[in-house]
Amino acid sequence: MGALGEAHLSATAVVAACDYYEEEEEEEEEHDVVEAPVDAMEPAVRALLLGLGEDARREGLRRTPKRVAKAFRDGTRGYKQKVKDIIQGALFPEVGVDKRTGSAGGTGGQVVVRDIDLFSYCESCLLPFSIQCHVGYVPSGGRVVGLSKLSRVADVFAKRLQNPQRLANEVCRALHASIQPAGVAVALQCRHIPLPENLKCETLQGWISTSHSSCSGIFEGENSSFWNDFSMLIKLRGIDMERVSHSASISWCPLRSCEVPICNGHGKKATINGAISPKSVPAPSNMVSAVSSMLLSLGEDPSRKELLGTPLRYVQWLMKFRACNLDVKLNGFKLNNFSVCECPAGDAIDHRAIHSELHLPFCAQCEHHLLPFYGVVHIGYFSSGDGGMIDRSHFQALVHFFGCKLQVQERMTRQIAEAVYSASRGGAIVVVEANHICMVSRGVEKLRSSTATIAVLGQFLTDPSAKAHFLHNILDATGLAI
Amino acid sequence: MGALGEAHLSATAVVAACDYYEEEEEEEEEHDVVEAPVDAMEPAVRALLLGLGEDARREGLRRTPKRVAKAFRDGTRGYKQKVKDIIQGALFPEVGVDKRTGSAGGTGGQVVVRDIDLFSYCESCLLPFSIQCHVGYVPSGGRVVGLSKLSRVADVFAKRLQNPQRLANEVCRALHASIQPAGVAVALQCRHIPLPENLKCETLQGWISTSHSSCSGIFEGENSSFWNDFSMLIKLRGIDMERVSHSASISWCPLRSCEVPICNGHGKKATINGAISPKSVPAPSNMVSAVSSMLLSLGEDPSRKELLGTPLRYVQWLMKFRACNLDVKLNGFKLNNFSVCECPAGDAIDHRAIHSELHLPFCAQCEHHLLPFYGVVHIGYFSSGDGGMIDRSHFQALVHFFGCKLQVQERMTRQIAEAVYSASRGGAIVVVEANHICMVSRGVEKLRSSTATIAVLGQFLTDPSAKAHFLHNILDATGLAI
Numbered sequence: 005m006g007a008l009g010e011a012h013l014s015a016t017a018v019v020a021a022c023d024y025y026e027e028e029e030e031e032e033e034e035h036d037v038v039e040a041p042v043d044a045m046e047p048a049v050r051a052l053l054l055g056l057g058e059d060a061r062r063e064g065l066r067r068t069p070k071r072v073a074k075a076f077r078d079g080t081r082g083y084k085q086k087v088k089d090i091i092q093g094a095l096f097p098e099v100g101v102d103k104r105t106g107s108a109g110g111t112g113g114q115v116v117v118r119d120i121d122l123f124s125y126c127e128s129c130l131l132p133f134s135i136q137c138h139v140g141y142v143p144s145g146g147r148v149v150g151l152s153k154l155s156r157v158a159d160v161f162a163k164r165l166q167n168p169q170r171l172a173n174e175v176c177r178a179l180h181a182s183i184q185p186a187g188v189a190v191a192l193q194c195r196h197i198p199l200p201e202n203l204k205c206e207t208l209q210g211w212i213s214t215s216h217s218s219c220s221g222i223f224e225g226e227n228s229s230f231w232n233d234f235s236m237l238i239k240l241r242g243i244d245m246e247r248v249s250h251s252a253s254i255s256w257c258p259l260r261s262c263e264v265p266i267c268n269g270h271g272k273k274a275t276i277n278g279a280i281s282p283k284s285v286p287a288p289s290n291m292v293s294a295v296s297s298m299l300l301s302l303g304e305d306p307s308r309k310e311l312l313g314t315p316l317r318y319v320q321w322l323m324k325f326r327a328c329n330l331d332v333k334l335n336g337f338k339l340n341n342f343s344v345c346e347c348p349a350g351d352a353i354d355h356r357a358i359h360s361e362l363h364l365p366f367c368a369q370c371e372h373h374l375l376p377f378y379g380v381v382h383i384g385y386f387s388s389g390d391g392g393m394i395d396r397s398h399f400q401a402l403v404h405f406f407g408c409k410l411q412v413q414e415r416m417t418r419q420i421a422e423a424v425y426s427a428s429r430g431g432a433i434v435v436v437e438a439n440h441i442c443m444v445s446r447g448v449e450k451l452r453s454s455t456a457t458i459a460v461l462g463q464f465l466t467d468p469s470a471k472a473h474f475l476h477n478i479l480d481a482t483g484l485a486i
Numbered sequence: 487m488g489a490l491g492e493a494h495l496s497a498t499a500v501v502a503a504c505d506y507y508e509e510e511e512e513e514e515e516e517h518d519v520v521e522a523p524v525d526a527m528e529p530a531v532r533a534l535l536l537g538l539g540e541d542a543r544r545e546g547l548r549r550t551p552k553r554v555a556k557a558f559r560d561g562t563r564g565y566k567q568k569v570k571d572i573i574q575g576a577l578f579p580e581v582g583v584d585k586r587t588g589s590a591g592g593t594g595g596q597v598v599v600r601d602i603d604l605f606s607y608c609e610s611c612l613l614p615f616s617i618q619c620h621v622g623y624v625p626s627g628g629r630v631v632g633l634s635k636l637s638r639v640a641d642v643f644a645k646r647l648q649n650p651q652r653l654a655n656e657v658c659r660a661l662h663a664s665i666q667p668a669g670v671a672v673a674l675q676c677r678h679i680p681l682p683e684n685l686k687c688e689t690l691q692g693w694i695s696t697s698h699s700s701c702s703g704i705f706e707g708e709n710s711s712f713w714n715d716f717s718m719l720i721k722l723r724g725i726d727m728e729r730v731s732h733s734a735s736i737s738w739c740p741l742r743s744c745e746v747p748i749c750n751g752h753g754k755k756a757t758i759n760g761a762i763s764p765k766s767v768p769a770p771s772n773m774v775s776a777v778s779s780m781l782l783s784l785g786e787d788p789s790r791k792e793l794l795g796t797p798l799r800y801v802q803w804l805m806k807f808r809a810c811n812l813d814v815k816l817n818g819f820k821l822n823n824f825s826v827c828e829c830p831a832g833d834a835i836d837h838r839a840i841h842s843e844l845h846l847p848f849c850a851q852c853e854h855h856l857l858p859f860y861g862v863v864h865i866g867y868f869s870s871g872d873g874g875m876i877d878r879s880h881f882q883a884l885v886h887f888f889g890c891k892l893q894v895q896e897r898m899t900r901q902i903a904e905a906v907y908s909a910s911r912g913g914a915i916v917v918v919e920a921n922h923i924c925m926v927s928r929g930v931e932k933l934r935s936s937t938a939t940i941a942v943l944g945q946f947l948t949d950p951s952a953k954a955h956f957l958h959n960i961l962d963a964t965g966l967a968i
Binding site: 097479 | 546598600625630718723840856901917937953957
């Protein structure tokens with residue numbers, strides 16, 4: 005077979021990469037379901053911003069429609085990619101692999117690529133979800149496939165609007181058809197962001213986790229020794245996964261209105277909590293139809309069964325971050341504009357007066373990309389002259405007030421610091437640690453990256469030892485102190 | 487400032503992405519040091535393959551020159567990217583940030599993006615090295631920069647032939663010049679693959695680790711409280727790093743012939759062991775000049791000081807994987823072609839006769855990409871009729887023999903299994919777990935992925951319980967058994 009077709013792959017990949025950066029040049033030639041014009045995406049996003057009570061012309065939002073359109077195009081580029089082009093250039097003849105197609109003769113060899121990190125979009129709510137993908141196959145027909153192609157093919161199907169089980173099935177089927185091996189096994193561990201109110205903290209507590217698998221050929225059957233080997237080889241990476249196959253029609257999405265029992269990461273039954281009923285959150289019809297037109301723009305059919313409630317759910321998600329500029333009831337916080345009362349230099353500061361409220365969880369919506377960023381807020385303050393402490397619930401309300409909207413982390417950090425400072429007067433310090441989905445699900449794909457911001461006011465600004473004391477408190481609480 | 491320049495970024499990024507896939511279209515317009523024609527890369531790689539004693543026409547190698555050329559072009563695409571284009575489109579006005587340039591007024595806010603995973607190429611030997619990058623800055627001039635741009639700018643300089651300290655300096659300088667903040671801090675943790683003989687096992691034992699930092703503006707000075715905050719904010723991710731700045735001229739590369747004291751990841755002094763003298767490994771001059779022409783092709787100047795010994799060192803590295811088809815001295819292994827003696831079905835198998843040699847380290851060279859893959863081999867066998875056990879050192883020699891050459895993991899697994907089987911006669915099983923640098927440093931960039939292969943012969947093939955017994959042995963030894 006050789007690598008004759010690699011040029012085909014190249015051509016396809018170039019198209020996909022270019023689309024992401026220059027949608028002006030995009031042509032929807034490969035789809036015939038498209039009815040809305042390509043540039044319907046950006047007006048639709050502008051309609052969503054208006055519906056959220058935002059001024060779409062302000063600087064941070066001005067190019068958000070362009071960015072969101074780009075991200076959705078990139079996130080669904082798999083519709084345009086052809087598996088055949090990827091695989092046919094990368095099949096290598098290999099002595100020792102049984103020449104008969106579908107046979108696992110010879111050394112009974114199995115090849116497993118473990119821990120392929122992917123991102124996809126939930127077809128029920130249009131939010132990205134993360135995937136840890138493991139792919140195994142048993143070569144036959146006298147040839148093996150280039151290892152990176154297993155990852156590339158999985159990504160073709162991840163870059164679509166998906167449901168985890170269908171993703172597993174499609175990757176399995178495509179690899180089997182294109183490689184023609186003795187069999188294919190696919191195991192996925194997927195994670196979906198929960199409703200903001202169920203997000204616990206920076207680590208993945210509260211996330212919806214499911215496991216899915218799909219297999220073909222000699223991996224099939226309850227007692228397949230090939231499946232057992234596959235299971236053992238991924239167990240060597242600490243991944244314990246039973247064979248789990250769900251109906252692709254069962255949804256895990258927390259934005260679905262009905263409660264659906266699903267399997268969590270450990271193979272046990274879990275129930276999705278916090279599901280919302282369609283009536284609980286207002287979803288203006290013009291916003292819903294804007295999302296429908298976005299789906300059309302992406303070449304999707306909004307009337308396909310799995311997408312029927314999607315525009316509504318996406319709008320319901322967004323409406324959780326609606327601007328509420330008039331609502332400044334901050335549970336006891338008085339947002340007076342105190343003048344800054346700096347502590348005279350040289351004064352001894354009593355560190356016992358420093359109070360810390362650590363690991364307050366939040367979920368905000370990045371105003372540049374309309375994607376969540378989430379994590380924890382650490383707050384430090386000097387108790388004011390009358391020595392009064394502030395209850396943790398008030399800080400949590402404050403974090404929710406400044407966090408649950410279209411935001412940027414830098415501004416949120418400063419706003420919380422200013423609010424705390426106005427209440428405490430002595431000094432305020434705020435550290436925000438967050439994971440930005442826009443940093444992992446879009447082009448830059450820095451999966452492990454995490455952003456920390458800090459804002460400092462009053463005595464924390466004038467006394468470095470007070471700041472150091474607070475930062476050490478966080479280290480202590482995180483179990484990282486030396 | 488707004489996001490006016492984003493179109494510029496798009497154009498540049500498209501050029502870079504396309505280059506990687508279609509080098510035919512590449513034009514070296516931005517470089518004037520180029521003397522060799524663009525297509526000198528592929529003939530040069532073919533010359534290297536010949537020098538390694540390989541038949542460049544055989545199927546697995548036929549398109550290797552094309553793949554290697556692509557990977558090097560992609561790995562050095564940073565020479566063509568302009569930081570200004572990336573940044574100027576992503577500066578956002580932000581209330582609360584001091585309007586004066588270079589001032590850290592307001593809330594003294596600092597922004598740190600931690601754990602940006604990057605790959606670069608060592609200018610001393612042309613092997614890729616991995617980077618964990620942390621970038622902080624203090625906004626000024628009334629604006630902040632989009633978070634993902636910090637990662638993109640770092641990548642511009644990573645995608646060049648680099649030295650870790652120069653990389654830190656260049657990222658710092660470029661961010662300072664383009665964002666004009668109050669200051670920038672950059673911390674890098676870099677890892678370089680050691681000489682094959684010093685690679686201990688799948689985990690990163692034996693790797694050369696160094697830490698580097700660079701800073702500007704208000705981060706400078708021994709007592710900068712901004713540097714202290716930066717240090718604390720990365721410590722919250724478990725990263726303990728003192729301020730470490732080396733001369734960019736000191737090399738960490740294990741292929742340098744002289745012993746150079748450098749700093750390891752924990753800030754302590756370490757000495758690079760296993761350095762080779764130029765005379766210890768033969769390096770045919772036509773191979774060395776082939777690598778020089780590759781450097782020219784990439785727009786580099788082979789006579790620049792840092793690159794002077796690079797072609798020689800790269801050839802010395804490759805020559806460690808030279809084909810040695812005539813050398814079949816396998817320390818006691820007799821590679822006779824025994825016919826397969828399958829155990830009659832139904833016979834009870836005594837699992838006490840199964841011997842395991844686990845975690846035998848290896849480093850091979852992927853024949854598709856001329857990049858290392860490394861990891862561990864687990865071997866199981868039935869002792870032969872005379873009950874003789876085989877010494878571990880013999881297995882290690884066997885692994886070295888089949889591993890230390892241009893290989894693919896599937897073939898290496900089968901070859902080791904067949905050799906063990908020919909010596910043991912009862913049955914042989916081999917599991918290879920490996921990290922492929924071609925899976926992380928090229929386009930597909932699956933950093934955490936790891937490939938497992940298995941080959942089974944004789945009694946392990948006929949008796950699933952024998953296979954399961956051996957696989958459980960590996961789990962046990964890895965501390966993963968349930």
